[in-house]
Amino acid sequence: MMTHRPRRRPLALAALALLLGACATASTPETARPPGAAEPSRPGPRPAAYESEDFVVTFAQPGDTPATLAARYLGGADRAWMIEDYTGLQAFSPGQEVVIPRRPWDLSGVTPGGYQIVPILTYHNLGDQAKGRLVLAAASFREQMQYLKTNGYRVVSLADFIEFTHLGRQLPQKAVVLTFDDGYRSFKDFAYPVLKDLGFTATLFIYTDWVGAGRGALSWNDLRELSAAGFDVQAHTKSHADLRRAHGETEAQYTRRMQAELEQPQELFNKNLGRRSQILAYPYGRWEEGLLPKVQQYGYVAAFSVRRQGNASFVRPLAAHRSQIYSEMTLDDFVKNLNVYQEENLR
């Protein structure tokens, strides 16, 4: 079900014709080398490149990969995705021309053929064995994460995604975000080792009444450790109650309840993690229009439902979507949640 962007063969064929022309000129030594010029020099320690503020045009050396080129020209191997996404290549043959973009070239992910969407996956509890819908077998989890790795998905942080929704960051074409709800201890036991292995990051949405509440819950100490290890912790309210205004609830009652659900976690975050939470997961994924100003009032810049769909860059940040992964899902079912592109003729 994964949607790919269409390839454009006519262009490639045109390029072939042009190249053949270019080759013909270049293959005449007299025209290629001015009289008296030196013999072709051997490649030096650093390969030749033309550079501007927009692009680097260079030629792959033996052993070059997107990662080595990204390290050389983009300041870090973790930017290899820019080269892969721009060129559509994951490997280069020696001498091959490589055009490297130096700046974001597609901030919103919108192209004439459609637009990028980012799947945000939601997990709950993990266990040795699947149990009910929300306890996923650890083996299935590993299989799913391995699938992401093998198939070129790039797990990005939720913070990066939020920047994407503010037109502040381009994401890899196959970006995916991982989130874990409630704050189960099983995250540490089962998910953490897998994610560490594969170099994936994730966000934990915790509801503060549950923190340290029993053997199955993570403690503030655990959360501090996980933060230090590069995992993100955000709020899932105080008590995991539906945040929509209840039938018969007066305005005053509702305001008090929202203060408890939205502000108390902030105080606990401050006290225990030394910072406030900026991102909220709506309990049960439920929200309504009237709730959004309150969510904003307590300092959240983004909030998530569990409507099963990916997110375009222009999604409303306070009404973004996540897809829950259930224990009964097969790998095929899982893959159905990984669409990264919506085709639409926008020319």
Next chain:
Amino acid sequence: MRSGERRLLAAAIVGLALGGCATAAGPTGEPKAAGGAVPVARDPLASRHRDQALALERDGQLRRAAEEWKIVLTITPADSRARESLRALQAKIDEQVAARIDEGRKALARGVQLEARRKFLAALALDPANRAAFDALQTSTREVEFLTHTVRAGDTLSSLAQRYYGDRSRSEVIWETNQLPPNPRLTPGTSLKIPEIPGVPFVHPEARRPAPPVAAVPTPDVPRPGPAPAPTGPAPKEEYTPEVNPLLAEAREALERSDYPDAIGTVDRYLASKPGDREGLTLKKQALYGQARSQLDAKQYPESIQSLTLLTRLQPDYEDASALLRQARARIIEQHYTQGVRFYREEKLKEAIAEWRVVLEMDPANANARRNIDQAERLLRGLEQRMKK
């Protein structure tokens, strides 16, 4: 720009061609990067990108053409013709982007969200970092395309999700879109909105509305991807109703932005030409219901009663309309009753009696109001007699 796959073949070909020419094409005395040789002469390399830029521009692929010009200028920064071509192209892009944003804003002003959305998207397709188009898309255009399904016996949310999206678990999206209660039982004959889910093609080939033409630029060789194949085979046609009538679409859009008077006005115009049309009536009921609820929230009880009365005339058992009607009436009665008490305390007995009479008119069995009126009338009579003396 999404260049991944598009560059794949071209780049591979570059690789092959370079392999073929590399030995012959030595350096030409041109500037090179620190420490290394330039294995391909600058001019042929630049000229390939120049040709590509021109070809893309001819093809109307302006954004990619601009990138190619920038690549040319990366290789030959002093190429003033390339710089001029890029400048002219950029001006052309800016002009088209501005026109699309303008059209989008006009569509928004007319309340046609889907058209506005396409215009803003088309602006971003040309200039993916355009703040104005992005902000408009994010804050003002929320609607996505959808079709309407008329529920038949045996339908479940999962079966509909399987039918339309090929994925049973997408039932959650239909559930949320239609604001259904938990584990709903679907009533045959009612309508459900089946929204487009980005990245998930509708399974039915007929299901997707063709997008109206957006761009002024020609689209010679990029075919629009066809609809997805229908793995489950064709379904009986009457099970879904593609959105076609513009008045209905307009009414639905008004409903989406909670502009109920507009929705009701538009659907009434539609119903004038198709009286009794089920889809129109369903929409009208939704609009009346939404209007009544928002009026209730705003404590506009008489208005809310008016909406609910119209609604229950169309369908007496529509959702919780009769309960809301009772609720709204109770609130009005309460308001008049309290106002009566307030007047009474201020010794405005006649005004108090008038308020309680309204209560009795609406609720003849209201014993408190009756008792209060009796008492106030007695007091009033006593006062009047004292005045006479």
